Amino acid sequence: MATEKKPPITCHVLDTTLGRPAASIPVTLTLHNPPSSLSSPLVFAATTNADGRVTSWTPSSPFSADSLDLIFKREGDQQYSLSFDTEEYFGSRGVKTFFPEVQVKFVVRQADGGKEQHYHVPVLLGPFGYTTYRGS
Secondary structure, eight states, X not given: OOOOOOOSEEEEEEETTTTEEOOSOEEEEEESSOOTTOSSOEEEEEEOOTTSEEOXXXXXXXXXXXXXXXXXXXXXXXXXXXXXXXXXXXXXXXXXXXXXXXXXXXXXXXXXXXXXXXXXXXXXXXXXXXXXXXXX
């Protein structure tokens, strides 16, 4: 059985109020400093699966599915953000959240083999707070 290749950046959301994964959260991954050949940030979208994870990204046009892998390997530091639509998630359960969106910004650094690593960003989420860290 073939294993699906993981993208270089993944995330995982756990709902601390329910003690289980947070499924169906819309997530946007944005590269804020794209190559000079692009005039605007590079954006990818996904929705957390039943286990609260994003394991693949859908690029905005005109990019292809492998755009993230290709762009990720280019030279230099890269500034990313992950935006989680927490208002839609909690609203679907009738819960009003203080944080309608959670945005996590991070840098993938060229030094120390940064492009050879996998970047996993877990988020522990509640309607009135959240915690995040660099996972493995």
